[in-house]
Amino acid sequence: MDHFLYRDGALFAEDVAIADIAAAVGTPFYVYSTATLLRHFHLFDEALGGMDHLVCYAMKANSNQAVLRTLAQAGAGMDVVSGGEYLRAKAAGVPGDKIVFSGVGKTAAEIRLALEGGIRQFNVESEPEMIVLDATARAMGVTAPISIRVNPDVDAKTHAKIATGKSENKFGIPIARAREVYAMAAAMEGLQIIGIDVHIGSQLTDLEPYRLAYQKVAELTEILRADGHTITRLDLGGGLGIPYARSNEAPPLPTDYGKIVRETLGHLDCEIEIEPGRLIAGNAGLMVSEVIYVKEGEGREFLILDGAMNDLIRPAMYDAHHDIIPVVEPAPGTEQSPIDIVGPVCESGDTFAKQRLMPPLSAGDLVAFRSAGAYGAVMASEYNSRPMIPEVLVHGDQFAVIRARPTFDEMINRDTIPSWL
Numbered sequence: 110m111d112h113f114l115y116r117d118g119a120l121f122a123e124d125v126a127i128a129d130i131a132a133a134v135g136t137p138f139y140v141y142s143t144a145t146l147l148r149h150f151h152l153f154d155e156a157l158g159g160m161d162h163l164v165c166y167a168m169k170a171n172s173n174q175a176v177l178r179t180l181a182q183a184g185a186g187m188d189v190v191s192g193g194e195y196l197r198a199k200a201a202g203v204p205g206d207k208i209v210f211s212g213v214g215k216t217a218a219e220i221r222l223a224l225e226g227g228i229r230q231f232n233v234e235s236e237p238e239m240i241v242l243d244a245t246a247r248a249m250g251v252t253a254p255i256s257i258r259v260n261p262d263v264d265a266k267t268h269a270k271i272a273t274g275k276s277e278n279k280f281g282i283p284i285a286r287a288r289e290v291y292a293m294a295a296a297m298e299g300l301q302i303i304g305i306d307v308h309i310g311s312q313l314t315d316l317e318p319y320r321l322a323y324q325k326v327a328e329l330t331e332i333l334r335a336d337g338h339t340i341t342r343l344d345l346g347g348g349l350g351i352p353y354a355r356s357n358e359a360p361p362l363p364t365d366y367g368k369i370v371r372e373t374l375g376h377l378d379c380e381i382e383i384e385p386g387r388l389i390a391g392n393a394g395l396m397v398s399e400v401i402y403v404k405e406g407e408g409r410e411f412l413i414l415d416g417a418m419n420d421l422i423r424p425a426m427y428d429a430h431h432d433i434i435p436v437v438e439p440a441p442g443t444e445q446s447p448i449d450i451v452g453p454v455c456e457s458g459d460t461f462a463k464q465r466l467m468p469p470l471s472a473g474d475l476v477a478f479r480s481a482g483a484y485g486a487v488m489a490s491e492y493n494s495r496p497m498i499p500e501v502l503v504h505g506d507q508f509a510v511i512r513a514r515p516t517f518d519e520m521i522n523r524d525t526i527p528s529w530l
């Protein structure tokens with residue numbers, strides 16, 4: 110459920126009309142709902158109720174400072190995957206002991222940054238990383254708390270670009286080698302083993318892969334404990350999917366996910382960490398765009414929008430579906446006809462939807478892309494020299510620009526001309 114609903118024929122974000130935001134900030138723009146963000150966070154928090162746990166929001170999904178602060182104030186920790194994200198989390202007021210650092214390519218500089226600022230744990234993804242982490246921590250005279258990310262070799266049944274838990278993926282160490290790698294870690298003075306980490310992929314719409322992975326984590330916990338390691342925390346990753354096409358998708362609920370966690374791992378007396386990103390931010394955001402032209406092509410019509418692939422790349426990158434709805438609600442019984450919905454960028458890949466059934470629209474009308482709150486603004490670029498679009502946060506009947514659209518001068522002046530030109 111989200112807080113983007115029609116009221117008297119006009120699309121609202123909570124108590125603010127989308128058309129009013131468009132008039133104030135111009136199109137295209139992203140808009141996020143505070144109530145929806147918090148609702149999704151609390152769903153997870155409650156799903157793990159009764160277990161010692163921390164929900165660490167995977168901030169790569171949407172790392173705007175205002176979004177982070179909203180979640181941090183509700184008690185969320187953060188899962189970060191770069192030094193930049195670490196600093197963003199700190200800047201939003203997240204204490205170091207609620208930040209976990211994931212990612213296959215942490216540099217020594219990034220590791221130092223996190224050790225200096227405080228960190229809950231590093232999720233270590235390889236032996237070479239472990240060696241650098243150990244050396245960096247020792248050089249600083251500290252110990253680095255770690256979980257080792259194991260790759261359970263389960264098929265997450267999701268898009269190939271976002272599946273991470275098969276043995277052919279670059280993530281984690283093979284679970285079959287876990288004992289050996291934990292033994293290596295235990296012998297390193299700069300490291301302190303805390304637990305086990307697993308993350309099998311993103312946009313999972315089936316809970317079975319989680320059950321399989323978590324059963325393997327449970328077995329591994331017992332084995333590692335028998336080997337003499339102290340395992341007190343299990344990081345279970347993120348990846349729960351959201352319904353992008355509302356008419357025909359029903360992804361699993363956090364409560365059912367929570368049940369699986371309890372069933373597979375509840376007996377181990379471990380603190381549970383989860384790292385949801387998409388499910389917290391995805392349906393908490395829209396991208397709003399204006400129709401520039403309706404173009405008659407050869408046998409098909411094109412709806413040309415002012416938003417493009419550089420603003421929302423998911424359709425081009427993952428063949429992703431986004432529901433696209435008019436900001437003015439069509440009258441009941443309005444006939445829909447198929448149309449290709451495209452942006453102005455000079456690539457055929459700049460297509461949001463092909464032959465999508467839409468009500469009649471004309472230049473100047475506004476449309477909203479649903480489920481654009483995660484992996485939307487954070488993946489945007491200035492391709493075609495299109496300025497990054499603004500982000501707006503709604504809270505009840507208030508709204509605020511939380512990232513302004515740069516001016517053309519600001520965009521151009523970031524380049525510098527070398528002395529020889």
Ligand SMILES: *Cc1c(COP(=O)(O)O)cnc(C)c1O
Pocket residue numbers: 167169170188190211212308310311312346347348349384385386387388483
């Ligand atoms: C991307 C990622 C997540 C979040 O995935 P979602 O599908 O957005 O929930 C969590 N943990 C790690 C390690 C990730 O790389």
